[in-house]
Amino acid sequence: MAKARSTDALFISYFEDIDKWHNDHISAEHEEGGLAGPRTDDASEAEDLTTSARLLRQALRIDGHFVDQARLLSKLRYGTTGEYRRFDSFAFTHLSGSYYRSLLQGHGFDVDHAQQTDRLSLAELGQRVSPRYILISSSFLSEVSRIHDICQRARRIWPDAGIVLGGLVLVELSRSLHPLAMRHLMKAWDADAYVVSALGEEPLLEILAHEPSELQNATLPATWVRDEQHGYRLSTERAEIGPPIDETYVRWTRLDPASLYHTVNLRTARSCAFNCSFCTFVALQGAHETNRPETLQLELEELRANGAVRSLIFTDDTFNVPAPRFKQLCRVLAKFDFSWYSFCRPQHLDEETVQLMAASGCKAVFIGLESADDGMLKRMAKSATCRTAARGIAYLKKYGICCHVNFIIGFPGDVAENTRKIVPFMDDLGVDFFCASPWYSSPTAPIFKQTQEYGLEGKFWRWKHNTMDITRACELEIELLDTPKNAVFSSEIAQTTFWGEIMLLSNGFSVDEVRRIAGTYNNVAGREMTSQEFETEPELLKLKTLLEKTEFPEPPTVLGVRGVFS
Structure with a gap:
């Protein structure tokens, strides 16, 4: 395999918990300890009146395996869940990745944007790219456990890279939790810097102007950095100066159309x-x-x-x-x-x-x-x-x-x-x-x-x-x-x-x-089907015919890496 390409940063705008749903396209060698399927915490039955059980009620079960609408449509249209990202709304080009790629490239930094990642594609990216920094947005990571998962995986895959976490979920957690609880989370996630801001342009540009080993001595507004004595400390009390909003549109011509x-x-x-x-x-x-x-x-x-x-x-x-x-x-x-x-x-x-x-x-x-x-x-x-x-x-x-x-x-x-x-x-x-x-x-x-x-x-x-x-x-x-x-x-x-x-x-x-x-999905959601029933259900056969009139585009990928292994 070719040597990993060096770059200033890899920006990750979404990390998916693919094991939340069944994936018939992931081979046994890539399964992770039987994790596939909903982790429902305090609910074991769809009838339970808990927020966890809502997932069981709003998913279809085929041979005991749960699928969401995107995977159902993939299975009907292509015969496998493996093409589900063609139907997944996270395929839309994310604003955060586009904006920061445009901004950082305009300042001379080489940045890749990994739009849809998971535990499999992240490992593959580790063989293709060698960034100085991993920039992770929390804005689509609504569960604390997923933030922990991606930070830990990124640390293992790129041990020499600086890991920077930002995004609106981080901002909300910092204001919702007791400061001591927030420090415990920072320590568990083990990032090198936390940009706790709804903006972030100024600290991010300053971070990339330094090497990861220099962050403790940098002046980074709205940013927590490592402190050997106390775990993490605020880099500076100075307030962040955000750019005028009329300067923050995406320069799309800087981005590859592909x-x-x-x-x-x-x-x-x-x-x-x-x-x-x-x-x-x-x-x-x-x-x-x-x-x-x-x-x-x-x-x-x-x-x-x-x-x-x-x-x-x-x-x-x-x-x-x-x-x-x-x-x-x-x-x-x-x-x-x-x-x-x-x-x-x-x-x-x-x-x-x-x-x-x-x-x-x-x-x-x-x-x-x-x-x-x-x-x-x-x-x-x-x-x-x-x-x-x-x-x-x-x-x-x-x-x-x-x-x-x-x-x-x-x-x-x-x-x-x-x-x-x-x-x-x-x-x-x-x-x-x-x-x-x-x-x-x-x-x-x-x-x-x-x-x-x-x-x-x-x-x-x-x-x-x-x-x-x-x-x-x-x-x-x-x-x-x-x-x-x-x-x-x-x-x-x-x-x-x-x-x-x-x-x-x-x-x-x-x-x-x-x-x-959507109505057809709702009609089968909450049901248990065998594979034979799935393949012969009249309503699903009609939906299959409707889907076959359109070829859904495959979402763009980073460095030729697909979201999951075939």
Whole structure:
């Protein structure tokens, strides 16, 4: 084998726990101690009212093995789970990797971006590339155990490289946990530096200007470095100076077209214009900042010149606010031939705006309404009512824009009757897709200032308050999913909700076809099938025929390395 290529950094934007699901394409020699399948902690049966059991209820079991929607579609289309990444929404080109590759290359650093890694591809990368630094983003690593896993594997594979961990999950943990607990995690993960910032440009550029052995003597804002006496210490008390947002667009022409999926993530703003009481965006990212419409035009010109991209996903949490600026953005988008998808606040839409959206290529939006009850919307500080949201959704439907609506079950003050309002609300409006899930209780959310008022105890997935607890929220989720409805459920666990829908829409399927695909998965989720039943199930055979009309592209890889071994 050729000698590993030296490089300044390998940026890893996602590390997958492939053993969470069954993989018939991984040979026995690459299995890791029988890990395959859900690790459900305190749940052993799908009927259990726990957050762990939600995975069992929302997955299909074939011969005792669990598969998610991506693996089901791969098995139907290609006869194996081995092509699941063709259906996996993590195939979309990640913003973090694109941005930092563009930024760092612009400063003369040689950087590779590993977009989708796992324990197998990481080992293979170790034979292909020899970086000075491994840069790991935690933003898609929602479990502490996965952060530990990738840090430990990276340390074994590249023992001489400096390991740097950053990203929004790291920021949230640092603000949610006791400082001593956070130091214990840092020690266990064993990275050389932790960039605890929603920005990170300044410290990262400074880190790459030094060798790993020099970090203890560097001045790195918002960064913890090793300290032989105390484990880790803050490198400097000086505040980080972030670049003006109009300078932070991706220079796509610096990136190899072959390294991009045909759908990419980009942004025109930081943080959020609102401060909903359940949300951590403002707490973690600070004040809302927007770039100029002219900056979006520059970025779209870069994308057009690159030539590899046809669809855009805007990650702005409030893309259509402020409303006058949004109309300007739509007029910029109308100059180009991209389809696009975004978050949307329907209460801030008027008919003219939705006409502009449709004319400029908008295909679908994610609406985080969160409740179908006005009292709960007020408690959540949503700045919306059911009436104003319904008005905006009606405009979207009128102009053919697909609507995915998200709901939370069990936020403080919530009662069972509110969950039962969801289906009538959606079906009256013709909502296409929805997700409803138990509330995740983050200590960084504004509602934690009202713990006494609501009798709130616990955090994360273990909580209770005066009107509900996590067990009752799980029970209501089951009741909702069992209720007949027109809107199609899209699981955050097994279908990646809105982004799973975009994966199919951006590859040429109509909204009705995507509803059929997701609906078919829902009809078999929670079931136990034999291989013979799987191969002869009439509904799955019809889905197989639908899938065979499209050849799904293989996601770009790093240095020719596929995500898993065949």
